[in-house]
Amino acid sequence: MDLIEKFKKYVGFDTTSSENVKNDKASTDSQYALSEELAKELTALGGQNVHVNRFGTVYGFFPGQLKRDPIALIAHIDTSPSASGKDIKPRLIKGYDGKDIELSKGITMKVADFPTLKDQKGDDLIVTDGTTLLGADDKAGIAIIMDLIDGFVSSETPHGPLEAVFSTDEEVGVGADHIDVKELKSKFGYTIDGGDIHYINVENFNAASMEVTINGRSIHPGSAKDKMINAINVGMEFHESLPRYMRPEDTENREGFYHILAFNGNEEKVHMEYIIRDHDLNRLHDKMEYAKLAGRRINDSFGQEVVEVKIVETYKNMKAEIDKHPEVIEKIEKIYKELGIAYHFEPIRGGTDGAVLTFRGFPCPNLPTGGFNCHGRFEYADVTQMKQIEKILAKLFIA
Ligand SMILES: [Zn+2]
Incomplete structure (x- = not known):
């Protein structure tokens, strides 16, 4: 043969x-x-x-x-x-x-x-x-x-x-x-x-995976003013807060990214999954820190823990x-x-x-x-x- x-x-x-x-x-x-x-x-x-x-x-x-x-x-x-x-x-x-x-x-x-x-x-x-x-x-x-x-x-x-x-x-x-x-x-x-x-x-990339949980507060929409926390809206806000052009579809060579894999849930609870990648370990850590910061700032705006961000590093360059x-x-x-x-x-x-x-x-x-x-x-x-x-x-x- x-x-x-x-x-x-x-x-x-x-x-x-x-x-x-x-x-x-x-x-x-x-x-x-x-x-x-x-x-x-x-x-x-x-x-x-x-x-x-x-x-x-x-x-x-x-x-x-x-x-x-x-x-x-x-x-x-x-x-x-x-x-x-x-x-x-x-x-x-x-x-x-x-x-x-x-x-x-x-x-x-x-x-x-x-x-x-x-x-x-x-x-x-x-x-x-x-x-x-x-x-x-x-x-x-x-x-x-x-x-x-x-x-x-x-x-x-x-x-x-x-x-x-x-x-x-x-x-x-x-x-x-x-x-x-x-x-x-x-x-x-x-x-x-x-x-x-x-x-x-x-x-190769340095890699991390990120899980984001949004804990909303669902209330009848008719009486929701200042009470409802719609987890879907907060989830979208979190996603939008990540750098827009650091996505796989916008990056190449040594440019790192945030990649969203899943967005599931309802107004009460949302679960999001991401992978984060960068060839440079410091820049990977910066990306991880930035995502955590985005979560903290959203929580500050509500005065409570609405967003939970969990990140684990998975492999290294x-x-x-x-x-x-x-x-x-x-x-x-x-x-x-x-x-x-x-x-x-x-x-x-x-x-x-x-x-x-x-x-x-x-x-x-x-x-x-x-x-x-x-x-x-x-x-x-x-x-x-x-x-x-x-x-x-x-x-x-x-x-
Ligand atoms: Zn192969």
Whole structure:
């Protein structure tokens, strides 16, 4: 099986995870089918200590012939619950002509909507039929790692020790919790879970989640004057008091935001949920303080505790930790330079399993997969990039 065949095979497994995470197993049973398959393949390739833990995370160790530090390559099995991952129909387009792509009757992926396509003229792409996601996030990562190992084994290329780790439930935020760093032989690794080949991620958001409860006072509207506290109105006032242009739809690059996820309730009680993000930890703290201040000022205006603001920090930017281990990035930069592939460091506007692992003392930047438009029906994989990424990774172990 070549890289494309492997990718198509993995995409055939429905591994959609669920926000309904569990403490003792994966969020969805369907993920285990691919875990078992990958374990079988790793065993067939001669992997040592191949096993699947109770969360469905797969381990395999390939000691190789060269004496050097082991390196872990990590990818995730699950796909995002944001779009269907069932009955995916991957289609290979050889030598993409640079024009709009008709995915199926009436569903077209337009270059105008997805300008990354402009750079991919001439590449081989794999697309969906426009009704499901593709699962390049992160089965492109898995296929690249499996094909790399397969290549080492079948060509008998002497290589350094490689540890493959395939996690579950990454998309629902607990993938790293399903990986036991103490069990790894490596002291560092890379998640293969990015996008375009030219972007390396060593930076992610600092993150907090905020719950706002508005305790109103409901009274018959006919006699409400100076008595009613309408929780809906107060909730809207609180929301409006947050900086108008610090929203995901108005920010990019290193600009942080407040993002409202839910606004539920009635005039008596309102519950609001937000996430707050910023690459700079001080600026995240400023945003948290500002939201609390808005709550206090509204309470001052009523002379009572109408607004309750609860904020917890959820994950941190890995940059400061990665900077303590410059060799982890230098290795990759050296390979890009040797291969003559341009690269940029792109701050991720999200988190990664690698960020969580980095804070557990296991530096773990994120490398590309060649996948684009993830979590939706227009997801596609650039196979030409996937092959190049495999070459980049190979050099980590043989150069
Ligand atoms: Zn991913």
